[in-house]
Amino acid sequence: MAIRVCVFDAYGTLFDVSAAARDAAAEPGREAFAAHWPEISALWRQKQLEYTWLRAIAGQHIDFWTVTQDGLDYALEAVGLDDVALRTRLLELYHQLSAYPEVPQMLATLKENGYQTAILSNGEPGMLDAAVRSAGIGPMLDAVLSVQDVGIFKPHDRVYTMVTERFACTPDDVLFVSSNGWDAAGAVGFGFQTVWVNRAGLPMDRLWAKPAHTLTDLTTIPELAS
Structure with missing residues (x-):
């Protein structure tokens, strides 16, 4: 799909x-x-x-x-x-963390290409809102989803279910991107098409699932989504 x-x-x-x-x-x-x-x-x-x-x-x-x-x-x-x-x-x-340099343009390109975009994070809503505002990326996001709404941290399946419920979609409709190997494994297990952003050049985690793609930054995410 x-x-x-x-x-x-x-x-x-x-x-x-x-x-x-x-x-x-x-x-x-x-x-x-x-x-x-x-x-x-x-x-x-x-x-x-x-x-x-x-x-x-x-x-x-x-x-x-x-x-x-x-x-x-x-x-x-x-x-x-x-x-x-x-x-x-x-x-x-x-509370004022900077976004990586490629993030604003990458998100803007996704929106221009018609994709819905979201954050799915362990972060609680207040700290996520502060980071999004500080980075100036709020207008490029359709949703900011926090595990606080389900009461358990990643990589529990209840967290990933928040995405399919919010966007009324199936896991196959979603490209999920994380810099954490364990998070990527959880997302693959749930059924998302998944990208691991390996900025540090680390070995892949030995877990129950592997991401379909590995990148060193987020620049080419719009190309992968197409």
């Missing part, structure tokens, strides 16, 4: 999750943080994701913003940084 809807994961796919730590490290007076920011950023993201999986398995759902704060607290403590002002600044910057 032909693609009707293009759906994107948010964090790491459309929005650069390293931007908050990188931007904070460049600010005056952050020398101690600047020496460790890549390690902190990577550990923050790792724990953020791990906590979603563990909470989903245990049936202990909370909003993604709380998970994001918990992951940051772990990362800062792991490198021995106890700085309340830094923590506050990093969380502020996380």
Whole structure:
């Protein structure tokens, strides 16, 4: 079947999750943080994701913003940084994450070509709205879907069902795009046509399904959808 809807994961796919730590490290007076920011950023993201999986398995759902704060607290403590002002600044910057450079034009091209577009994210609505506004991509999206509406994190099937219900379509109608291999596997298992955006050149995850396409960025998504 032909693609009707293009759906994107948010964090790491459309929005650069390293931007908050990188931007904070460049600010005056952050020398101690600047020496460790890549390690902190990577550990923050790792724990953020791990906590979603563990909470989903245990049936202990909370909003993604709380998970994001918990992951940051772990990362800062792991490198021995106890700085309340830094923590506050990093969380502020996380609400203002920049989109990857190719994102606005890619979304605009999809809309010009008649596709419906959406975000499907673990993010809670407030943080997603802030990121979409900061990146200026709201007019190019038909929907911003949050797992908060179903009370469980990806890659549970209930999350992917939000797309077919919102757009009254079948999984075959959807091109799903994620930078997370585990998310791509979940989407393939649900029946979406799936793209893994492997910006970091990582090995493919050994999971139950593999994406149909692997890209290094989002530039050619409109061509794949056609």
